Amino acid sequence: MGALDGVAGRVAGGATVAFRPSGSSMVPLIRSRQQVVVAPVDPSKLEVGDIVLARVAGTVYLHLVSSVDPAKKRVQISNNRGRINGWTSHDRVFGICVAVDGVTRSGVEGKRLAADSNDSS
16 A cells, blocks of 8 residues: 555545645655645546546556546546656546645636545644
């Protein structure tokens, strides 16, 4: 089980979760240990450039949507350095990043699902 599996479970359950991921694959959008807030999402509303929490080939990533395929109800996930992780179905997209270090991300309006609770770790 990876570091983001627990977060994915809470978001899938309806919680909005604040946490501090580590790694450099999303720099400069997200730097290691910056606080991010991820909320449940309606995957059918995702667009290229959204940052999502999604499972691709068994691993949970906080990465970019790099392509959308509405007909097959799937999105392609990539990091911010050009590495494509792969395609994943809408049911494996758990949430959308709504804020980084307290700054709201643009373009998230209307994509969030109503969250039952706020959580932080």
